[in-house]
Amino acid sequence: MPDVAVIFGGPSPEHDVSVLTGLQAARGLDLAGSGPVAALYWSKTGDWFAVDPGLEAEAFVDGVPRGATKLQLVAAPDGGFSESGGRLGRARQLDIDAAVVCCHGGPGEDGSLQAVLDLAGIAYTGPSVAGASVGMDKLSFGALMAEAGLPTLPRQLLSTDSAAPSFDGPYILKPRFGGSSIGIDVVEDFATAQARLSANPHFRSGAVVEPFRPDLSDLQVAVRSWPALQLSAVERPIRSSATADILDYRDKYVAGEGMAGAPRQLPAQISPSLEKTLREAAAQVATLTGLRGVARIDFLSDDSQLMVNEINTIPGSLARYLWVDPVVSFGELLADLLDEARQRPTHAYTTSGADGTVLRSAGSIAGKLG
Amino acid sequence: MGLSTVAAAVSVARFHQGVAWITVAACGLSWVPSGLRWLRVAQREHYLAGSSTRFAARWWTITPVNRAMAATAVAAGVISVWRPLAGILTGLMVAAGPLGLSLKGRTAPLAWTRRLRTLAGVWAVMEILVVVIGLVTGLASVLTVVAALAVPLLMDAACVVTAPIERRLSEHFVADAQRRLQRVAPTVVGITGSYGKTSTKNHLVHLVEGTSSVVATPASFNNRAGLARAINEHLTDGTEVFIAEMGTYGLGEIADMCRWCPPRVAVITAIGPVHLERFGTEDRIVEAKSEIAVPARDVVIQVDDPRLAALADRLAAEGKHMVRCSASDRSADVSVIREAGTTRVTVTIGGETVATGVELPTGVQPANLACAIGAARSVGVETSSIVSTLADLPAVGHRLQAVRSPSGFTILDDTYNSNPAGARAALAALGELEGPGAADPGGGATGTTAVVTPGMVELGSRQRAENYSFGSEIAGVADNLVVVGRTNRRALEAGAASNGSARMAVTWVANRPQAVAWVRDHLGPGDAVLYENDLPDHYP
Numbered sequence: 001m002p003d004v005a006v007i008f009g010g011p012s013p014e015h016d017v018s019v020l021t022g023l024q025a026a027r028g029l030d031l032a033g034s035g036p037v038a039a040l041y042w043s044k045t046g047d048w049f050a051v052d053p054g055l056e057a058e059a060f061v062d063g064v065p066r067g068a069t070k071l072q073l074v075a076a077p078d079g080g081f082s083e084s085g086g087r088l089g090r091a092r093q094l095d096i097d098a099a100v101v102c103c104h105g106g107p108g109e110d111g112s113l114q115a116v117l118d119l120a121g122i123a124y125t126g127p128s129v130a131g132a133s134v135g136m137d138k139l140s141f142g143a144l145m146a147e148a149g150l151p152t153l154p155r156q157l158l159s160t161d162s163a164a165p166s167f168d169g170p171y172i173l174k175p176r177f178g179g180s181s182i183g184i185d186v187v188e189d190f191a192t193a194q195a196r197l198s199a200n201p202h203f204r205s206g207a208v209v210e211p212f213r214p215d216l217s218d219l220q221v222a223v224r225s226w227p228a229l230q231l232s233a234v235e236r237p238i239r240s241s242a243t244a245d246i247l248d249y250r251d252k253y254v255a256g257e258g259m260a261g262a263p264r265q266l267p268a269q270i271s272p273s274l275e276k277t278l279r280e281a282a283a284q285v286a287t288l289t290g291l292r293g294v295a296r297i298d299f300l301s302d303d304s305q306l307m308v309n310e311i312n313t314i315p316g317s318l319a320r321y322l323w324v325d326p327v328v329s330f331g332e333l334l335a336d337l338l339d340e341a342r343q344r345p346t347h348a349y350t351t352s353g354a355d356g357t358v359l360r361s362a363g364s365i366a367g368k369l370g
Numbered sequence: 371m372g373l374s375t376v377a378a379a380v381s382v383a384r385f386h387q388g389v390a391w392i393t394v395a396a397c398g399l400s401w402v403p404s405g406l407r408w409l410r411v412a413q414r415e416h417y418l419a420g421s422s423t424r425f426a427a428r429w430w431t432i433t434p435v436n437r438a439m440a441a442t443a444v445a446a447g448v449i450s451v452w453r454p455l456a457g458i459l460t461g462l463m464v465a466a467g468p469l470g471l472s473l474k475g476r477t478a479p480l481a482w483t484r485r486l487r488t489l490a491g492v493w494a495v496m497e498i499l500v501v502v503i504g505l506v507t508g509l510a511s512v513l514t515v516v517a518a519l520a521v522p523l524l525m526d527a528a529c530v531v532t533a534p535i536e537r538r539l540s541e542h543f544v545a546d547a548q549r550r551l552q553r554v555a556p557t558v559v560g561i562t563g564s565y566g567k568t569s570t571k572n573h574l575v576h577l578v579e580g581t582s583s584v585v586a587t588p589a590s591f592n593n594r595a596g597l598a599r600a601i602n603e604h605l606t607d608g609t610e611v612f613i614a615e616m617g618t619y620g621l622g623e624i625a626d627m628c629r630w631c632p633p634r635v636a637v638i639t640a641i642g643p644v645h646l647e648r649f650g651t652e653d654r655i656v657e658a659k660s661e662i663a664v665p666a667r668d669v670v671i672q673v674d675d676p677r678l679a680a681l682a683d684r685l686a687a688e689g690k691h692m693v694r695c696s697a698s699d700r701s702a703d704v705s706v707i708r709e710a711g712t713t714r715v716t717v718t719i720g721g722e723t724v725a726t727g728v729e730l731p732t733g734v735q736p737a738n739l740a741c742a743i744g745a746a747r748s749v750g751v752e753t754s755s756i757v758s759t760l761a762d763l764p765a766v767g768h769r770l771q772a773v774r775s776p777s778g779f780t781i782l783d784d785t786y787n788s789n790p791a792g793a794r795a796a797l798a799a800l801g802e803l804e805g806p807g808a809a810d811p812g813g814g815a816t817g818t819t820a821v822v823t824p825g826m827v828e829l830g831s832r833q834r835a836e837n838y839s840f841g842s843e844i845a846g847v848a849d850n851l852v853v854v855g856r857t858n859r860r861a862l863e864a865g866a867a868s869n870g871s872a873r874m875a876v877t878w879v880a881n882r883p884q885a886v887a888w889v890r891d892h893l894g895p896g897d898a899v900l901y902e903n904d905l906p907d908h909y910p
Contacts, residue, residue, distance in 0.1 A: 011606045044606050045550065062588050063603030066483075199755060201583040201610065 002097035003038040004029055004338060005081070006053065007124075009060075010042040010113070012106025013182045017316050019060045022102040024317055025334060026053035029100070032331035034338075038094060040081060041068065042108065048073050048081065050094070075119035098123040098341040100334065101293075101314060105178055109314045110136040118347045125337040126293035127313040128346040134289055135313035136177050138208050141289075145308045148288055150281055152308050153300065158197055158209040164190045167211045173197075176206030186212050216300040216307070219268055219278060222319035223286045224294040224333070226340035231279055232322040236268035267325060270303065277306050285311060292344065293337055294319055390511035393450060393457035394501065397511075397518040400465035401497050404518065406473050408525040409490055410480045414908045416593070417489065417536070418619065418648070419529040425908065426522035429468035432856045432910040439467045447515045457515040464518045470856075470880075470910060477882070478906040485536060493528035497521075540595050547601035548630045554605055556585070556612040557749050560633030562624060562662045563672075564642040564655060565789045566738040567592070567615050569766045573734070573742035574613055574637075577759055581751045582610040592617035597627055611749050616662060619648050624661040632665035635748040639741050641675055642789050646830035656681060667691060670744040672737050674698055693748060695740035704744040706736040717743065717760065725757045733766035735795070772803075778895030785904040788826055790836050793902050794843065797821070800900040801847045818893060820850035822885045823902040825858025827909065834861045841865025845874045848900070850892070852877045854885045856910045881907065 006029065008022020009015055022039065029037045030053060039053035041064070049068035051059075059065035072084040072091065082091040099117065101124050103109055111132040117124045127135060134140050142155035156165050158173060165171070171193050173185040183202025187193045197203050222232035270278075282297050289295075289311055296315035300307040312319075318337075320330045328336075362368070408422040415421030430440040443463035450457035474480060497517050504513030517524070551558075559574065561567050571586050578584045587600040592615040605612060614631060618624045638659050641652065649655050656677050663669045663685050670693040673679040679694075686692045696702035705718045709727070715736055717725040730736070746756055773781050780803060784796040800819060821844045825837040841862035844851050851874055853862050859878060866876050879885045882904060889899050 044604050045602060046607070047603075062591070063599060199581050199752075201579070201581060204583075204608075 001035055002095040003036045004034060005038045005040050005094070005096045005099040005122075006102060007040045007042060007099050007108070007113070008102040009044070010103045010106055010108035011044050011046050012104060012108055013178070014103075014105035014316075015044055016060075018102055018104045018108065020057055021104065021317050023053075023055065023057060024320070024330075025100050025102050028320075028330040028334050030054070032334060034331075034335065038096060040071065040099070041065070042103065042113075050081075050083070073116065073120065075116045077121055079120040080122055096122055098338050099125070100337060100341075101126045102318065104312075104314055104316060105182075110177065114346065123341045124346065125341045127295070128290065128292055131290045131292055132313055135295070135311045138174055138310060139176050139206070141310060142208070144288055145285070148284065150284060150308050151306060153210045153213065155208050155210050158193060158203075158207040160194065160197060165209055165211075169193075170212040171209050172212040173200070173203070174208050174210070175202040176208050178202065213300065215302050216305075217302070218309075219270065219299040219301050219306075220296055220322070221278065221282050221299075222294055222296050222315065222322040223282055223291060224328075224336065225286065225291045226293075226336050226344065229283060229286060229291075230326065230328075231282055232319065232328075233267035233325040234270065234275060234278060235322055236265040236270075238263040238265060266322070270301075274301065274303065274306060281306065281308055289313070292346070293340065294333065296322070390454040393454045393461070393511040394514045396458040396461035397464070397514040398461075398501070400461040400518045401494075401521060403465045403473055404521040405490070405493060405497075405525070406480065407471050408522045409486060409493070410473075410475050410478070411471075411522075411908045412489060412525055412529055413480065413483075413486055414478050414906055416619065417485070417529050417532070419526045419533070422522035422525040422529075425471075426468075428857075429471050429910055433469065436468045436470070439463045439469070443467075443519060447519055450515050451512055454511045457511055460515050461518055464521065471908065476907050477904075478908060485532075488535065489525075489528055489532050492531050493525055496524045496528055496531075500524075540598065543595065543598040543602060544630055547598040550601055550605055551612075551631060554607055554609050554612075556605070556609045557635070558631060558633045559611065559613045559635040559637065559745055559749060560616050560624075560628070560631070560662050560666070561613065561637040561639065561745075562616045562618065562659050563637075563639030564644040564659070565792060566639035566672075566735060566741070567617065569733070569735060570637060570639050570738040570741050570745075571613055571615050572766065573739050573763065574745050576763060577742055577746040577756055578611050578613075578749060578751055580759055581755055582749065583608055584611040584613065585609045586613040587615050591615070593619075594623065594627055597631060601631070618658045618661075619645055621654065621658050622661070624658060625664065628662060628665050633662060634666060635668045635670060635745055636662040636666035637670040637741050637745050638662065638678060638681070639672055639738060640791070641677055642791055643829045643832050643836065644789050645828050646832060647828050648830075650830070652677070660685070663690060668693060668748040670695060670741050670748060672696070672741055673702060674737060693744035695737065695744045697736035697740060702740075704740045704747070706740040706743065708736055715739075717757070719743070719747065719753055724753055725760060728760050731763055731765035732772055734763060739763070772799075775893075777890070777893075779889075779893040779897040779899060782898065782900040785901050788828070788903050790826060790829075790840065793823075793826060793840055796900055796902055797840075797843055797847050800898060803898050818850065818897045819848045820852060820889065820893060820897070820899045821848045821902060822852040822854060822889060822899060823862070824854040824905045824909070825862050826903055827857060827905065833858070837861035838865035838868070841867075842869045845869035848874060850875050850877065852879060852885050852888055854879055854882060855905060856880075857905060 006022050006026045008018045010018060026037050026039045037053045039051045041049045041051045043064055048071040049064055050071055051065055051068045055065055070084050071081045073081055080096060081094040084091060099122055103113060107113055109132055111129040114129045114132050139157055142152055145152045154167050170186060170188050173187060173193055173196055175183045183200060185196050185200060187196060193209055197207055218237050220235045224230050278299060285297050285308060296312040296319045298309040300309050320333055411422050411425045430436050443460045446456040446459035500513050500517040501510060504510035561571050568589055575584055575586050585604050587597060591600045597614055616624050616627050641656050643652060660681055668691045669685050671678055671682045673682050673694045674696050682692050682694055694702045695704045697706055699705060700718050701721055703720060706715050708715050714727045714729050716723060717728060743756055775781050782800055829836050837858040838861045842865040845866045846869055851866050853859050863876055866874060877888060879888055893899055
């Protein structure tokens with residue numbers, strides 16, 4: 001019987017949170033009795049290992065856990081995961097039927113991993129390459145929302161030669177790519193913003209600037225795409241301290257067991273009209289980003305206005321704790337994710353048109369260069 | 371008649387031979403529990419040859435019962451040359467003792483790692499080899515008895531034999547690490563010192579992480595194998611600054627790490643009598659630590675210690691760019707100086723004051739912070755950025771954390787410390803605690819202070835003296851001393867008794883759980899306890 005794989009870790013600032021999500025998923029699959037589970041750990045340095053799915057988080061504190069078996073991932077039609085250098089020097093292929101991708105941030109959530117899994121012929125849960133990339137690029141995502149007429153805060157690229165934004169400070173600066181709140185800066189004026197651009201290591205691959213609006217608070221909702229589009233209850237995360245500028249990484253992840261342990265109001269007490277607006281907007285975001293799997297969409301609100309902030313295409317704990325109304329058990333959530341992974345392809349390559357006509361009439365390459 | 375005498379003689383000889391086999395079996399069986407004990411000690415002592423024998427000498431002489439058992443084992447062993455049956459007694463003693471050193475371990479259980487299995491295999495082969503030699507020479511029972519008595523010695527011999535094997539095995543991890551390091555090409559900062567390494571590393575991470583992407587070796591990954599593992603498993607692509615903690619037990623170890631992981635910035639935090647029993651003298655410690663400076667361009671060094679100040683002058687003469695750091699001298703390149711009577715500090719860089727009134731969180735030592743600031747400057751962090759990040763410096767975990775127990779007394783946790791200077795600082799912190807004890811020593815049920823400690827180890831020839839003076843200093847501060855374990859019992863108790871001015875009560879308990887129980891029974895709201903150092907249970 002082929003295994004269901006759980007993929008977690010990865011060279012990302014959210015590596016540790018991903019380990020928590022992955023171990024929860026492995027445990028959830030085991031409890032649901034859906035057959036053998038292969039836990040595939042992606043190390044911070046990009047190596048692959050098969051580990052015991054029953055491990056506790058502590059086993060990963062120092063790095064690769066004891067007893068891990070090194071794997072190779074080959075991106076070719078007969079590729080996939082195999083044990084490198086088995087006992088007789090022969091590679092043993094892992095028989096994987098579908099993979100639950102539990103990576104957060106970095107190459108696990110930006111389409112890189114998804115592309116390799118596509119090429120290796122492994123079915124997987126969550127976003128496709130395109131969905132993952134747009135979800136990870138705050139600039140593209142913001143523009144997509146604005147273009148579709150959804151309410152958002154103005155968001156602009158911050159670069160060394162960019163002009164002052166069309167809006168006034170204080171500003172909030174965010175890394176352009178990245179899933180969590182890591183690297184976020186709040187500055188008073190544009191000169192400071194530009195200074196931060198070279199100083200903050202998280203802004204190396206780009207940064208965006210938005211007006212800082214401390215009057216707005218977060219509202220979040222989970223959306224899943226299979227068997228049909230469905231929205232969870234709306235959540236209001238609670239900031240751990242009144243003085244904190246923003247809902248930071250610590251609030252989100254460190255306080256408890258992934259997102260599931262963070263303080264929150266669930267379901268959020270908001271007006272029916274705001275809730276209706278939020279749900280309609282969330283459904284639209286799902287369509288615009290080609291939602292696959294389960295995502296969490298984050299909004300900003302002052303309880304009357306509503307702004308789309310960002311999408312997490314592979315949220316912490318797979319947003320399992322948000323499914324209180326409607327109730328979806330973790331086992332059911334995972335089963336539906338796997339169902340979708342197997343039945344809804346992430347890619348369809350086509351070669352129609354590449355029928356040799358161009359090649360036949362091409363003549364010599366040297367002629368083309370001349 | 372003559373014939374029956376011969377028959378009797380033969381049967382006696384056969385009987386003796388049979389008895390000899392019983393002895394061989396008994397002593398052979400005793401290897402198993404004894405081997406497990408010394409395997410655990412070898413593992414806890416980083417597989418350094420000599421540790422099993424050293425600990426065996428300690429354990430067998432620590433209590434009257436163990437001394438009696440050791441004497442019995444040896445005496446019976448000698449007698450067994452003529453009366454093979456006596457060897458059974460040796461086997462029994464070796465299997466059962468030394469009392470107190472448990473087979474499995476409570477604080478530090480035996481972990482069957484690949485390395486330990488190799489060691490166990492080599493050791494077992496050595497034991498069997500001794501018996502084979504016995505069989506060939508006709509001394510089977512005598513040599514089995516000897517082999518039982520010599521388990522710790524043979525364990526050390528096995529450590530010697532496996533050391534080159536382990537080195538060969540680790541070679542490819544080191545090669546992988548070297549390749550990764552060359553590919554990622556971060557600025558490498560190497561930190562060493564007898565103490566303060568981990569704290570300095572954590573401060574430096576905090577100061578640098580706002581400016582550069584930084585990776586530091588995890589706690590305790592500070593030897594050759596650990597450093598290679600840290601690089602292979604933690605050095606992510608795109609890392610700009612890599613901070614490597616480099617520890618050493620002997621000359622040449624840091625030089626070896628520097629060959630394949632050369633730091634551009636070297637940091638030497640402090641020198642003290644840590645691992646002195648392995649180094650011999652403190653000069654050799656200075657020499658070992660200074661190996662880190664060889665490949666470095668910048669050397670950040672704490673110069674409050676005259677030996678390190680001298681080293682700094684020597685390195686400067688060699689053309690190194692020196693960053694001298696101090697917790698007392700404003701004219702140093704970086705100084706972090708406590709403002710009199712407060713928990714705040716003034717920071718100077720190049721003699722100029724850059725920050726005043728900086729509140730230091732619990733456990734942060736100004737000298738370590740000064741070294742971290744010096745290193746941060748060397749990797750290109752702007753002074754303004756350093757100053758702004760100083761404001762939210764995190765406290766140092768397990769380093770003198772003050773917490774309140776559920777029943778209302780204050781706990782100072784300094785269990786991860788093991789050096790005399792740190793112990794003195796912790797004791798001072800206990801004395802400074804507001805409320806309890808200090809203002810009113812021995813003042814009845816409330817405001818009682820206690821120090822719980824097994825004392826300090828690995829101080830070589832100075833161990834007794836250091837613990838003696840620590841005991842004496844405790845008597846000047848606390849109302850109660852709870853000595854844990856036998857390792858430093860006499861030195862601490864004698865030191866405590868030597869301080870005539872004090873009226874301190876001294877209690878002895880066998881282990882940590884008993885000490886915790888004592889604290890729970892004797893302390894209440896308003897009281898305070900300092901837990902100073904903790905020894906794993908392979909120490910007596």
